[in-house]
Amino acid sequence: MEETKKHIILAELLAKEIANKLTEDEKEQLNLFLSDESQAHLIASARKSMVDQAKLNRYKAFDVEAARQKIEWKINFRKKNRRIRLMNFVRYAAIISLPIALAGWLIYTSVFVNGPQIAQAPIEIKPGGSKAMLYLSDGRAVDLERKNENHIKETDGSLILKDSTGLNYTIQPYEIKEAKIHENVVVTPAGGEYQLTLSDGTKVWMNALSEIRYPVKFSGNTRKVTVSGEVLFDVAKNKDKPFYVSVGDMDIRVLGTQFNVMAYPDEENIETTLIEGAVRLMGQNLDGSHSSVDLTPGHKADFNRATKSVDVKAVDTDVYTSWRDGKFVFQSEPLDDIMRKMERWYNVKVFFENQDLKDLRFSARLSRYGDIEDILYKMEQTTRVKFIIKDDHVIIRRR
Numbered sequence: 001m002e003e004t005k006k007h008i009i010l011a012e013l014l015a016k017e018i019a020n021k022l023t024e025d026e027k028e029q030l031n032l033f034l035s036d037e038s039q040a041h042l043i044a045s046a047r048k049s050m051v052d053q054a055k056l057n058r059y060k061a062f063d064v065e066a067a068r069q070k071i072e073w074k075i076n077f078r079k080k081n082r083r084i085r086l087m088n089f090v091r092y093a094a095i096i097s098l099p100i101a102l103a104g105w106l107i108y109t110s111v112f113v114n115g116p117q118i119a120q121a122p123i124e125i126k127p128g129g130s131k132a133m134l135y136l137s138d139g140r141a142v143d144l145e146r147k148n149e150n151h152i153k154e155t156d157g158s159l160i161l162k163d164s165t166g167l168n169y170t171i172q173p174y175e176i177k178e179a180k181i182h183e184n185v186v187v188t189p190a191g192g193e194y195q196l197t198l199s200d201g202t203k204v205w206m207n208a209l210s211e212i213r214y215p216v217k218f219s220g221n222t223r224k225v226t227v228s229g230e231v232l233f234d235v236a237k238n239k240d241k242p243f244y245v246s247v248g249d250m251d252i253r254v255l256g257t258q259f260n261v262m263a264y265p266d267e268e269n270i271e272t273t274l275i276e277g278a279v280r281l282m283g284q285n286l287d288g289s290h291s292s293v294d295l296t297p298g299h300k301a302d303f304n305r306a307t308k309s310v311d312v313k314a315v316d317t318d319v320y321t322s323w324r325d326g327k328f329v330f331q332s333e334p335l336d337d338i339m340r341k342m343e344r345w346y347n348v349k350v351f352f353e354n355q356d357l358k359d360l361r362f363s364a365r366l367s368r369y370g371d372i373e374d375i376l377y378k379m380e381q382t383t384r385v386k387f388i389i390k391d392d393h394v395i396i397r398r399r
Contacts, residue, residue: 013029017030130144132188134152137155167186169197170201181216181219182217184213184216193206196212201236203233205324206231208230208344222243229264232260233259233260234258235256235257242255250282252280257275259272259273259295269303269305278294278295281293283303291310295312298314300315328367328368330364332362332363333363349394353395353398384399
């Protein structure tokens, strides 16, 4: 009971901190909680897992009176007492919803996650491997990690070969004449990667938490796929059928080339790195006009999702494509960026106790299939930072 009261108090303090309404006494009280190592970990988890930034901004900017007037205008209550109840309800919901949610999360985490547990085996953090889900045109889902058969049949009669290298759409026993275009989707989970060869011979390598949508067989005068996450292409040359990659607000046009696209939703930029050949990036500006940028080998284009601007610079392409070859290559890379990659590949959750540590920069060349503890230990040797692994969480603090 005493612990529950403590978590309720802590939840109220965190909610006020989010809304910038802490008094000096309450700040001191929160600092006392932070001085307790077990509570500090819980607070870091709450800040990271419970509330996203968009919700925080809405909470800070919440205008009770404006909300009341807007709802009253829409519903047009006729009875005065119903207006009063509405106003009180909106105010009450705005004030207590976040603290209650935080309190519930803190109590659950403390009791059921961090509290005493019976015969629970420690969580083993493993590097990623070949795993993905294939979604066929009729909605069937195929777990490619567990699928034993060598052939998967589509509704139009097409055969998809599954072997040790991944999926292959180039081998067909006979010509498929059906006019309808059938699309497949491959999705990799956290800690997953996968390879496939499209019907035109284009080779595709998918990193963790990525998705690609493509036709079982290309038809017409173009070849088009849609991706998210991180995908590396080796596009089969065909000057009569340009290849298009659709990535959110941007399209990439190629004839035959090797390039890497990184377009994770939590990243500010869509990165396109050209290894060989030539590509053209095409997008829409903020004013609605369209523009394009041509990329040459050895260069990377950063398309900013917010401003729609493109920044091109010369790079060592190995830094951005080495994941395909089982390597992590970092060149003066911010720790925040590195740890997002670790989260995706090792399927862990990362918490920074000190936000300024996110800006620390590291350079290294490491195996992607190595033990995460070894990787983090090597990083510890180069600067005053400490990595603490607890189950599937990595806590980062200053030494």
